[in-house]
Amino acid sequence: MHKYNESRKRARLRWRQSAKGKAWDKSYEQRDYVKKKAHDYYIEKKIRDYQKEMDELKHNSNDLLHADNTNRFVDNAGCNLRTKQQQKEDNEWT
16 A cells, blocks of 8 residues: 555545535535436445345245245155055055
8 A cells, every 4th residue: 555545535534524525425425427326326226126026036936935845745645645555445445
């Protein structure tokens, strides 16, 4: 880093808080290309946040579905595996 970096940073911050600096900020924010850039950033951020939210929901729903299917498979495993004796008894009733 440059040896004057810290003092220049403090000076910039002091100037931005002065009346002249605040007036410059206000006039800068009113420029058309700055407004457009801020709006574009806002839209991109909304899209990123939405995609992140959907990814989390998708991830959570897949985990829940996997757990549900696993429980269903384990619970029903005994019903699907019938012994030959049970199958023979079922055929006698029909």
